[in-house]
Amino acid sequence: xxxxxxxxxxxxxxxxxxxxxxxxxxxxxxxxxxxxxxxxxxxxxxxxxxxxxxxxxxxxxxxxxxxxxxxxxxxxxxxxxxxxxxxxxxxxxxxxxxxxxxxxxxxxxxxxxxxxxxxxxxxxxxxxxxxxxxxxxxxxxxxxxxxxxxxxxxxxxxxxxxxxxxxxxxxxxxxxxxxxxxxxxxxxxxxxxxxxxxxxxxxxxxxxxxxxxxxxxxxxxxxxxxxxxxxxxxxxxxxxxxxxxxxxxxxxxxxxxxxxxxxxxxxxxxxxxxxxxxxxxxxxxxxxxxxxxxxxxxxxxxxxxxxxxxxxxxxxxxxxxxxxxxxxxxxxxxxxxxxxxxxxxxxxxxxxxxxxxxxxxxxxxxxxxxxxxxxxxxxxxxxxxxxxxxxxxxxxxxxxxxxxxxxxxxxxxxxxxxxxxxxxxxxxxxxxxxxxxxxxxxxxxx
Numbered sequence: 001x002x003x004x005x006x007x008x009x010x011x012x013x014x015x016x017x018x019x020x021x022x023x024x025x026x027x028x029x030x031x032x033x034x035x036x037x038x039x040x041x042x043x044x045x046x047x048x049x050x051x052x053x054x055x056x057x058x059x060x061x062x063x064x065x066x067x068x069x070x071x072x073x074x075x076x077x078x079x080x081x082x083x084x085x086x087x088x089x090x091x092x093x094x095x096x097x098x099x100x101x102x103x104x105x106x107x108x109x110x111x112x113x114x115x116x117x118x119x120x121x122x123x124x125x126x127x128x129x130x131x132x133x134x135x136x137x138x139x140x141x142x143x144x145x146x147x148x149x150x151x152x153x154x155x156x157x158x159x160x161x162x163x164x165x166x167x168x169x170x171x172x173x174x175x176x177x178x179x180x181x182x183x184x185x186x187x188x189x190x191x192x193x194x195x196x197x198x199x200x201x202x203x204x205x206x207x208x209x210x211x212x213x214x215x216x217x218x219x220x221x222x223x224x225x226x227x228x229x230x231x232x233x234x235x236x237x238x239x240x241x242x243x244x245x246x247x248x249x250x251x252x253x254x255x256x257x258x259x260x261x262x263x264x265x266x267x268x269x270x271x272x273x274x275x276x277x278x279x280x281x282x283x284x285x286x287x288x289x290x291x292x293x294x295x296x297x298x299x300x301x302x303x304x305x306x307x308x309x310x311x312x313x314x315x316x317x318x319x320x321x322x323x324x325x326x327x328x329x330x331x332x333x334x335x336x337x338x339x340x341x342x343x344x345x346x347x348x349x350x351x352x353x354x355x356x357x358x359x360x361x362x363x364x365x366x367x368x369x370x371x372x373x374x375x376x377x378x379x380x381x382x383x384x385x386x387x388x389x390x391x392x393x394x395x396x397x398x399x400x401x402x403x404x405x406x407x408x409x410x411x412x413x414x415x416x417x418x419x420x421x422x423x424x425x426x427x428x429x430x431x432x433x434x435x436x437x438x439x440x441x442x443x444x445x446x
Contacts, residue, residue: 007032008441011242011250013230013267014412016044017423020075020213021430022256022411027220029438034252035222035243038229042214045385046423048207052293052376054328056205059289059380060317060335062302063200066368067424069431074202082203086322089403091301093316093365094157094308098299109251112307117154124149128183134418137176138392143330145176145382161307165314168341170285173390177418181389199322222338233257233267235405256409256433260284260384261399264410272404282397282414284384288346290336290358293376297321297332298366311365312357313338331375337364342383351379353441386421394418401436409437 008025012019015037023033041047049058063083066333072078089102101110108118127149131137137145146159163171163179202209217224227352229245233255242250255263262284265276290313296346304316317335325332336358340346349357359371390397394417399410411433418423 008253009034011036011240011252011255012258013233014044014244015039015042015224015226015257016258016426017046017428018044018411018413018430019256019258020217021427022258022434023217023222024213024220025431025434026438027217029220029376033222034250035217035224036228036230036250037224037226038273040226042224042226043206043210043211045382046206046210048210049291049378049380051291051378054293054331054333054376055207056291056319056323056327056333058291059287059382059385060319060337061206062322063202064424065198065200067130067422069428070183070424073213073427074209077209077216078125079202079209080213082208083200084203084324085198085200088199088302088322089300091299091304091316093304093311096308098304098365100301102301112157116417117151117157120150121154121158123332124154125183126237128180131184133182134180135394138389138394139177141391142171142174142176142179146179146189161309162305165306166339167285167388168339168344170283170341170388173388175389175391175393177393178389199223201323205323205327218225227277230267232269233405233408235268235270235407237406240405252407254407254409254437256411256437258406258412259385260412261410261414262384264403268403268405268408270405275404276284278397279399282399283388283390284342285386285388286340286342286344286347287381287382287385288338288340288354289382290354291376291378291380291382292334292336293328294332294334294369294376295373295375298334298362299370311361312354313361316365339386347381354379359394387416389417401433402440409433411437411441 009032011034012022013036015035018189019035020042023035027033044058044091046061047058048055091116092099092101099110100106142163147155150159203220228248230242231245232243234241240252242257261279261282264279266270298316299318300321302318302321313336315337319333319335320328338346355377359374363367398417399414401409401411403410413421413426416429
């Protein structure tokens with residue numbers, strides 16, 4: 001992996017969307033790039049899954065009209081004409097009933113909140129959408145901020161269940177910048193979508209996107225090593241040695257790590273103790289997500305937020321409220337996510353136990369649902385999908401791009417202090433980090 005004579009070589013550890021985009025940008029600049037992926041395919045959290053007789057995304061994803069980084073990449077890959085858009089609706093399951101909250105009228109008539117509660121909720125969302133300096137929000141817990149703006153009742157009835165649905169017990173650690181980022185993204189989407197909740201997807205799901213993306217990387221000379229698990233990285237002052245579990249010994253001029261922070265100290269024993277501790281202190285959110293093929297739709301909402309206790313999943317994502325059911329033989333595709341902390345006992349449950357819990361909950365929520373309607377049920381798990389933006393995150397925990405090792409750099413999702421975890425943000429991060437890393441490399445002494 002020395003690369004061509006005279007051409008600086010980069011090794012990128014991690015073949016998710018972040019690693020793939022970095023590889024693309026570096027290869028476009030003429031560098032020799034090797035993408036190192038432990039799985040049998042690239043794509044990471046955007047990879048696809050076999051669900052019964054059908055293939056779609058392992059975890060649910062949508063494209064917003066404001067996702068300029070993603071839309072630009074899709075256009076560059078020749079997939080612009082493969083985009084499909086649809087107007088979606090939002091539901092709430094609260095007090096044992098299903099309500100629609102998809103427009104202003106439904107918001108005003110939403111029964112669980114009184115008029116004053118709705119005013120405060122609406123004011124909170126509007127106020128958050130106008131904030132431009134997000135740094136000050138890192139100084140206050142999201143729970144305190146939302147209680148102060150929306151009031152105790154609205155917080156307990158709406159915000160608290162939603163925070164738990166996204167963060168589990170980690171909601172107690174998150175700063176107000178977390179909810180601000182979500183509100184800001186949705187407001188931007190509505191501005192781009194003519195004030196309608198317009199979502200999009202690529203024909204064939206992200207599998208089609210990843211196939212085209214990988215083909216593009218192959219065409220410009222990026223070498224991809226599959227089923228290669230990195231076990232140790234050594235900076236030799238003049239280059240970097242990468243060792244793998246499979247017995248490979250690779251050498252590069254520079255190495256970029258796109259892996260979660262908690263894994264970096266294990267792979268890089270040379271980094272300082274203080275640097276290692278900073279990486280280890282980043283708290284990650286995990287997910288258990290069930291993908292279901294059903295004979296018929298549950299409702300006509302893309303997302304149903306759940307504010308009642310006792311439901312084992314945190315939302316119902318009915319993908320075929322957006323995606324054409326033709327991809328699934330006329331059936332419906334539904335995701336049931338449960339966001340978990342690293343110590344959540346739910347992680348110990350078997351797939352069979354999870355299926356029983358989830359199916360029983362669907363029966364309680366939807367009177368017309370029968371367990372015989374479920375044609376396929378697949379459980380997926382990921383331990384580190386979302387870094388939690390805790391108090392003073394950007395000043396105390398935000399990972400630097402350049403490590404204490406001369407030729408080892410970091411570019412991962414923990415470097416997004418004021419955004420949400422989505423494909424558009426990841427591509428934008430990769431675009432920025434490729435420029436920053438090349439700047440560091442060009443300024444380094446020979």
